[in-house]
Amino acid sequence: MTDIVSTGTRPHDVTSPEARARVRKRYRAEARFRFYGIAAIGFAAIFLVCLIGDVVTRAIPAFTTSYVSLEVQVDPAQVDPKGDKSPASLISGNYDAPVRNALATLLPGANDRVSRRQLANLVSSNGTIDFRDQILRDPDLVGKTVRTDVLLGDDADLFIKGHMTDVTETSGQGQITPSGTEGTITLTGAPALSAAAFTSADPSTFIRINGGWVKIIGAANGQLTGDVFMPLANTNAGDWKLVTLETPEGSRRVTDREIVWLQSLKEQGLIERSFNWHFFTSGDSREAELAGILGALTGSLFTMLITLVICLPAGVAAAIYLEEFAPKNKWTDLIEVNINNLAAVPSIIFGLLGLAVFLNFFGLPRSTPLVGGLVLALLVLPTIIIASRAALGAVPPSIREGALGVGASHQQAIFHHVLPLAMPGILTGTIIGMAHALGETAPLLLIGMVAFIVDVPTSPMDAATALPVQIFLWSDLPEAAFKAKTAAAIIVLLMFLFVMNGLAIFLRRRFERRW
């Protein structure tokens, strides 16, 4: 043992005022740094909350849908043209007419052609599909009266959800006497409503009296003139209510008449709102109320499947060869540099490559998940190779050496010992690469996956779109109801991503091993 002799001539100065000041300064710097860190996280969190909050609030209307519940007289002459109740006859029947008749009996006053058309506009142009299916399931209903739910049109649906105009209702003082029950009538005895101009640029004003709706078109000398939108029960003097539609008629997509009808249906308790299952069970449609996400979801699923089937074996095999077997020379260096560069190439380039190679050279069909999957496989292959190599490299050399030491061949050591241990890392890398591919839109535009496709694809060879492309397509349509659909599709895409990332975390936790 040798004694340790202190050679230092300068003792540590920890007590002098200068030293204390230095320490305090260091502590202050650390506190500042921690504050910056928290501020940065807070900043990022605020953005995230704003983004998600915005998307979710916009999407809410898309997740519910409105129906009108009607008692429909199933007229055999209309729905069963051949009269034999056979499926072929029933499928060719006219289901719109009975539904329109049912609406017309509920909402009297639609006598001329224009108002009959407005009446038909309330319900979706394909809203009778469910009704048809109901009759097809049970042909004995022909000739009877059936209660059925009919989907409302997109504009009517938005009004029901409160996105068209605010409706204010106030009780009137005193009683009013109407001069008639239909057509243009006068109302006497009303307290002077300001004699403002009642034009289409002003909010619409209605008087509700004796069960009817009267739209005010003029006021003078304590007398109101108005058009009857819903017939009055009688001409007795009665209590009244004032209803104002805040958004002027010219500035909204639903006419005054349609709103009166919808309000009336609502008061009769015939309008129901339910969860929009249709959104998850049907393909795209040009009608906002019918458009669903299933086609795009299946398309994305098929695309991902093709990508995975190509990427995982090819990527892992490449990584194993490069990491474990390849000699270290100029060629492997060159390959490595190229793989790293490819991982950073913009995705649109892969789209152009796919267009040139798969579509133009091999003649594969446009708009199919097969080509989409191939292109995305090229896109994520470098990522997977890099991640897999890192995972293989992280397995301690002692594992390899142990296997070799008991007589395993190099290949056996890799496949029996190293690869299973590297698998969690490889899978995590793969799933993150797949998540990247899932959100990719640009390469898919070039190979024709930006298409209007109604039928849900049943194989990777059918024409299809993918989720991000569906979002892109819906965001460009003029109907207001498609804005909600766009946001809802974004939420579905985010959910898909959450599930994939959750799977990555689960796999890592399940198989991870620490040394």
Added chain:
Amino acid sequence: MKFATLASASALVLSTVLAVSGAEARDQIRIVGSSTVYPFTTAVAEQLGKTGIKTPVVESTGTGGGMKLFCAGVGVDHPDASNASRRIKKGEFEDCQKNGVTDIVELKIGFDGIVIANAKSGPAFKVTKEQLFKALAREVPGADGKLVANPNKSWKDVDASLPAEKIEVLGPPPTSGTRDAFLELVMESGAEKLPGMADLKKADAKAFEKVWKSIREDGAYIDAGENDNLIVQKLEANPAAVGIFGYSFLEENTSKIKGASVNGGEPTYENIATGKYAVSRPLFVYVKKQHVGVVPGVDKFVEEYVSDKAIGEDGYLSAKGLVPLPAEERAKVAEAAKSLKTLGAEAF
């Protein structure tokens, strides 16, 4: 070995998939082309799908891209129809002929107005084409008639009758058919009316074309991308700005924006249909006659498109914002479609 099995299995799947894909008969109509016509064609496609034919696939590639695909050849690998927000060009027609696409049926389906609009809360605009040219061209005739870089900063600089707002126009990018139509319908005829420009047109047509085709790049005109919904949102956020887009977007967003009158015509449905609103263009669909009978449903598609319930006054396309043709022209289109009359070289 598990890994080797997986690898060979996937290789097998891939090779079979590649093998079967090649030349397969197609039973689904394929349509490409303009994003302006896309909303209308998709609606027709969906209607057709209800009649028992497989719903056609409609792809939005832009008019030019669509024409290129359409004219590339005859056969199941090539689309059956193409949407166009302008008439087929002579060069495209010749390209078609060269590739064997000799029988093209032209369907004029209706009009689309190009609207200049701002937020409801913004000032009312009443402009003329000359004023729009002066506000948006890169070079305008100066006091002495010579071309100078556009000095106009606010609308009031352009004309005293216009609001004193900074010129800020959100419009379609150069790749858009809407931009082409806007240039031809507004900028060209606006330029012609200015002093000295008519002479320039006579003297040097190329130079004149360059003047009306050049939009200023000093920030007063902003390329807002192809997404018209985004333009509407930006207008709402900035009442001083003005946007340029298709009529259907104005119709769907009447609660948020209002259209400017151009040369005294308000952008309304009636005015576009009767030609009182000057900034409107016809829309077309081109169909390969050679595919009729080869791909099932092509003739049905044409029939559905020109039917009264689609492009008529009260048709479902008018509900989507298409402005219908006058009745007699529509009858002519329907007649030509019925006989599948093809386009000849003399049409150009």
